[in-house]
Amino acid sequence: MPLPKFPCCPLAESQAKRERRKEARPGELLAAALDLFVEKGFAATRAEEVAARAGVSKGTLFLYFGSKEELFKAVVRENISGRFTEWEAELNNFTGTTPEMLAYAMRSWWERVGMTKASGITKLMMSEARNFPEIASFYQAEVILPGHQLIRRILERGIERGEFRVLDLDHAVYSVIAPMIFLMMWKHSVGACAPASFDMQPDLFITQQIELLLNGLTGKAERAVTRPPLSSQP
Structure with missing residues (x-):
């Protein structure tokens, strides 16, 4: 007997959102970093500020970029x-x-x-x-x-x-x-x-x-x- 088809699976939908969010994070981090570097300069910009503006944790930022210097380099290459x-x-x-x-x-x-x-x-x-x-x-x-x-x-x-x-x-x-x-x-x-x-x-x-x-x-x-x-x- 075939299983009933449900219009939406909350678990699958949640997982898909997480995947989309994960893929979006580097771009969001680079955009947030560009904003802050231009607003405050390199020395005054803190990694936690970039993470907060991108809506992620500081630890997540360092998963993608090993340091503030590497983040800045990525911003320059991107733009x-x-x-x-x-x-x-x-x-x-x-x-x-x-x-x-x-x-x-x-x-x-x-x-x-x-x-x-x-x-x-x-x-x-x-x-x-x-x-x-x-x-x-x-x-x-x-x-x-x-x-x-x-x-x-x-x-x-x-x-x-x-x-x-x-x-x-x-x-x-x-x-x-x-x-x-x-x-x-x-x-x-x-x-x-x-x-x-x-x-x-x-x-x-x-x-x-x-x-x-x-x-x-x-x-x-x-x-x-x-x-x-x-x-x-x-």
């Missing part, structure tokens, strides 16, 4: 460094001009990182790197160096195609990075309390920076500026 493969693929398949590629890279960076909470990680690193050399080395290897290499590739492409003049690439990279760092620092420091009358629009700022990088401040006929001598003495 920033893990995206370099995606960005590299996009640039490899880009068919437009190099000026278009540079503009696309800067605008897509703002949309995917700059305007998100993850941009606060840059401010954290700027303020706390000296106190946490292991974290600083990790960030250098996983974010700064790959970022520099990506921008350098764009500039090299422009030079090779005759679209950009020959540049000191070691320093030209910083000309592209500096506006982005400014936007992130502004967003998470002074910009958070700037008066409403100060209308800082990041999309317009990026557009202006792209125009300055590609066209300079002077007109085309005035761009050949010679460097003044270091001294008037022979």
Whole structure:
């Protein structure tokens, strides 16, 4: 005789919820950690605070991440460094001009990182790197160096195609990075309390920076500026 079929089994439903909860925990912990790292900084964020915000115990947090440092690294990989493969693929398949590629890279960076909470990680690193050399080395290897290499590739492409003049690439990279760092620092420091009358629009700022990088401040006929001598003495 077949067993009656019940519309719902409380035990099975409870077990399924636990399984879904277990699978969700790493993502919830990373989201909670990002919130607190950006709000409070690395030093001031405690593991138990992250666990509480994610709705789990401190012991559960350490089942997934062995230390606060490992948790921070996972947050960086989830939100920033893990995206370099995606960005590299996009640039490899880009068919437009190099000026278009540079503009696309800067605008897509703002949309995917700059305007998100993850941009606060840059401010954290700027303020706390000296106190946490292991974290600083990790960030250098996983974010700064790959970022520099990506921008350098764009500039090299422009030079090779005759679209950009020959540049000191070691320093030209910083000309592209500096506006982005400014936007992130502004967003998470002074910009958070700037008066409403100060209308800082990041999309317009990026557009202006792209125009300055590609066209300079002077007109085309005035761009050949010679460097003044270091001294008037022979």
